[in-house]
Amino acid sequence: MLKSISSPVKSSFNSIKVVYLLLTIAGTITPWFWLLQDPAALLSPSLLLQATFANAISTAWVSDLLISAAAFFGFAWIELNRLEASRLWLLFYIGLTFGVGLSCALPFFLYRREQILERNAFQ
Numbered sequence: 001m002l003k004s005i006s007s008p009v010k011s012s013f014n015s016i017k018v019v020y021l022l023l024t025i026a027g028t029i030t031p032w033f034w035l036l037q038d039p040a041a042l043l044s045p046s047l048l049l050q051a052t053f054a055n056a057i058s059t060a061w062v063s064d065l066l067i068s069a070a071a072f073f074g075f076a077w078i079e080l081n082r083l084e085a086s087r088l089w090l091l092f093y094i095g096l097t098f099g100v101g102l103s104c105a106l107p108f109f110l111y112r113r114e115q116i117l118e119r120n121a122f123q
Contacts (some may be wrong), residue, residue: 014118017114019106020114021111023107024104024108025107027101027104027105031101031103034109055103069097072109073094076090
């Protein structure tokens with residue numbers, strides 16, 4: 001009689017990864033949609049800073065985002081270390097944060113984190 005051997009099946013579908021990927025896409029498109037409304041500000045760093053800190057409300061948003069970005073960088077460093085992933089990825093996340101936005105970098109980090117966790121679970 002043949003016996004059935006149960007072997008673990010690798011599941012490559014993770015719904016949260018899809019959510020993170022969609023948020024990464026939205027977090028890439030949305031900030032640039034608004035930034036491209038004023039292309040002159042993008043070409044002049046002084047004009048960009050002047051517009052960024054134009055009033056108390058925008059200064060509050062920028063302050064909040066900078067503090068959130070700093071917390072994200074600390075979290076990413078610790079997580080990359082814990083997951084035994086290359087900490088060079090942190091440079092990529094910093095580039096994404098300041099080149100596109102935290103709304104792109106954070107969900108992309110979470111997407112990559114899920115990939116690493118899945119890879120480590122099946123090793």
